[in-house]
Amino acid sequence: MAEQTKQINTSIDEYLISLANSINHAQRYISQLRVVGQEGQPTVTYQLPRVDFELKLLFQLTATRPETAGLQRDMARSVGGAYLAATPISLETGEVDSATAAAASTIKGSFVAVPIHGGAPPPIVSIAWTRSDKAIDIKVSVRSAIGQNLPNVEVEFNLDRSLAKRVNPALGTETEEANVLAETSLSAVIARTDPRGEATSTLMIGEKALGRKVPVVIDVMGITKTMIFETTGNP
Structure with a gap:
């Protein structure tokens, strides 16, 4: 052999x-x-x-x-x-x-090969948010192409740590850069839309992320959106 x-x-x-x-x-x-x-x-x-x-x-x-x-x-x-x-x-x-x-x-x-979304037009995904002290409430609305609310749809929220390194200025050391989101989290990683077609998650901002940019990736029915939230305050 x-x-x-x-x-x-x-x-x-x-x-x-x-x-x-x-x-x-x-x-x-x-x-x-x-x-x-x-x-x-x-x-x-x-x-x-x-x-x-x-x-x-x-x-x-x-x-x-x-x-x-x-x-x-x-x-x-x-x-x-x-x-x-x-x-x-x-x-x-x-x-x-x-x-x-x-x-x-x-x-x-x-x-x-299978039709995307079962052959139906892709859904319409819209994102809104409100700010409070060290937190951002994120609301995702999912509707059909004709405007109908889509309930019980899985929505996934994730922090993009690699993108956080790229969009933020150098923090001095590799350890500090790696830990910029160490204390930052999301209240819900996976949520399902309610009868109104809405799903929510709260971005809780850690001390080290204050004054930085925090990227959040949202996935819905094969549609991916990346939101970059600019925080206020000093770490």
Whole structure:
């Protein structure tokens, strides 16, 4: 058997996201290949209905730190001085014997094209907020394209800590920059809209975030909005 030396240079979730991005890129290209129909008939377009994938990996413990360990969030963690290395294998080349093939782990699945929001127009998401002492009340309203309130819709609120580092001026040390949102939190991370189509969460501002910019990411039905709140006061 030929020696397998090429280790996977990304984590599984990053691999799947990269694959999905490639499919999306291919679909955008295919969408531009329109075929003009007969007079009075609509233009014909194409869509990838389904893409199947299969990834075979051979996991091995090694005392040598893999070159890609810095990129492998899930596959190259040190456990007692040993590293878990993942090597992709191919059965079609004939370089892998039956014993190695049997020990390999297989990850397979399918990407299936489905209409966004079930084919309905995307919802209308609006955000309002009110300020109080060291707090900001955030209200998210979700309505259909014709203005109907959408109850029981999941709304997710998150602090974007990496963006907070970029939008705020240097704080002097890396520790201070990393802790700028350490005492800042949200009263609700996941909320559901009420009969009026509204969901709320309160941004509670910590002392270290006073006078800084606090980014909050809001996700609703595949729609993502980033709000950057400027706080007042001195840390």
